[in-house]
Amino acid sequence: MTSKSSERRQVVRFAFYKLDSTWRRLSAERQASSKIEFGETIESFAGRLLLRPYGLVGIRGDCDFLLWQVAEDLDSLVALQTALNRTDLGAYLTLPYSYLAMTRRSIYEFPEDPGQPSRLVIRPSEARYLFVYPFIKTRAWYILPKAERQTMMDEHVRIGRQYPSIRLNTTYSYGLDDQEFIVAFEGDNPADFLDLVMELRESKASSYTLRDTPTFTCVQMSLWDMLDTLGGAGSVQALARRPTRADGYAPVATLADLPPGASRRVYVGSEAVALFNIKGAVHAIANRCSHARASLSEGTIDAARCTVTCPWHEGVFSLETGQALGGPPSLPVAVYRVKLEGDTVLIAPPVPGEAREPTVAPHS
Numbered sequence: 001m002t003s004k005s006s007e008r009r010q011v012v013r014f015a016f017y018k019l020d021s022t023w024r025r026l027s028a029e030r031q032a033s034s035k036i037e038f039g040e041t042i043e044s045f046a047g048r049l050l051l052r053p054y055g056l057v058g059i060r061g062d063c064d065f066l067l068w069q070v071a072e073d074l075d076s077l078v079a080l081q082t083a084l085n086r087t088d089l090g091a092y093l094t095l096p097y098s099y100l101a102m103t104r105r106s107i108y109e110f111p112e113d114p115g116q117p118s119r120l121v122i123r124p125s126e127a128r129y130l131f132v133y134p135f136i137k138t139r140a141w142y143i144l145p146k147a148e149r150q151t152m153m154d155e156h157v158r159i160g161r162q163y164p165s166i167r168l169n170t171t172y173s174y175g176l177d178d179q180e181f182i183v184a185f186e187g188d189n190p191a192d193f194l195d196l197v198m199e200l201r202e203s204k205a206s207s208y209t210l211r212d213t214p215t216f217t218c219v220q221m222s223l224w225d226m227l228d229t230l231g232g233a234g235s236v237q238a239l240a241r242r243p244t245r246a247d248g249y250a251p252v253a254t255l256a257d258l259p260p261g262a263s264r265r266v267y268v269g270s271e272a273v274a275l276f277n278i279k280g281a282v283h284a285i286a287n288r289c290s291h292a293r294a295s296l297s298e299g300t301i302d303a304a305r306c307t308v309t310c311p312w313h314e315g316v317f318s319l320e321t322g323q324a325l326g327g328p329p330s331l332p333v334a335v336y337r338v339k340l341e342g343d344t345v346l347i348a349p350p351v352p353g354e355a356r357e358p359t360v361a362p363h364s
């Protein structure tokens with residue numbers, strides 16, 4: 001028999017953070033700089049793990065935000081939390097809830113279930129809400145014959161299919177953490193999820209639930225929007241104080257910060273802008289994806305096509321024109337003007353109708 005553990009599995013962490021209110025009494029400068037440090041620390045892990053921020057401010061009192069983390073190994077989760085603990089904002093955060101789990105195939109058969117994602121690889125959707133809870137079954141469930149459990153799971157799946165707008169991600173915690181599963185439902189309409197859960201309560205399998213609380217209703221938002229739900233100085237507004245010159249250009253980076261093949265997020269005015277160095281040509285486009293506002297500076301660069309692919313839903317944008325070339329986005333993103341003065345990269349807001357050539361770095 002092939003060992004199941006030879007399958008590629010991902011480790012998943014749902015970390016719910018609470019901000020100490022004393023942070024809101026710090027100076028505006030320190031609030032802004034600590035948000036920027038925290039956000040940039042998270043962004044620096046792009047490529048090492050998949051990370052989705054969700055806000056809970058206004059929804060729950062005991063936690064303020066969720067970082068849904070998906071990695072190939074536990075070390076990446078440890079490295080991220082260690083880096084966050086070292087930040088200024090991290091000193092004001094507690095972790096009231098943290099759940100660890102892993103992907104794996106279900107032991108039950110679910111043929112013809114095309115609406116559900118592969119159980120081994122987590123691919124978050126663009127849904128506005130995430131509903132998360134830890135789940136434990138009674139020991140009596142495990143004593144039942146497997147065929148009987150399968151029949152009850154079939155009923156469960158039948159009910160779920162009546163709510164196609166709700167997408168389920170089940171991950172497994174046996175032996176890794178206190179619960180048996182973490183279930184995370186994605187959907188755009190909380191009413192659909194409420195109705196689904198009510199109906200599932202009447203299913204036969206429900207009588208074998210030992211625990212399925214606490215339940216978290218989480219709102220998907222960009223990292224910077226999520227940080228701004230915490231209050232204090234706005235991270236973007238603080239950076240907007242960067243001086244601009246009479247010609248409208250603002251220095252935002254040096255070429256040393258942006259070697260060929262690299263990207264980074266900078267600010268001009270109050271706007272986040274993604275800079276890319278494609279074989280020495282510097283491109284600047286609005287950082288927020290026109291689909292659901294993911295950070296394009298964290299996207300995947302295709303140097304041959306001069307495009308970036310959005311990290312959330314694989315929308316593709318031309319770095320030369322800002323046009324959406326593929327995936328869900330239908331609207332373009334703005335293209336900023338770029339010029340170099342020595343080693344310094346300067347950008348200015350786009351001029352409507354003006355064609356723009358990429359700015360080529362000397363010696364590139």
Ligand code: FES
Nearest residue numbers: 289292310313315
């Ligand atoms: S946020 Fe959906 S494609 Fe970018």
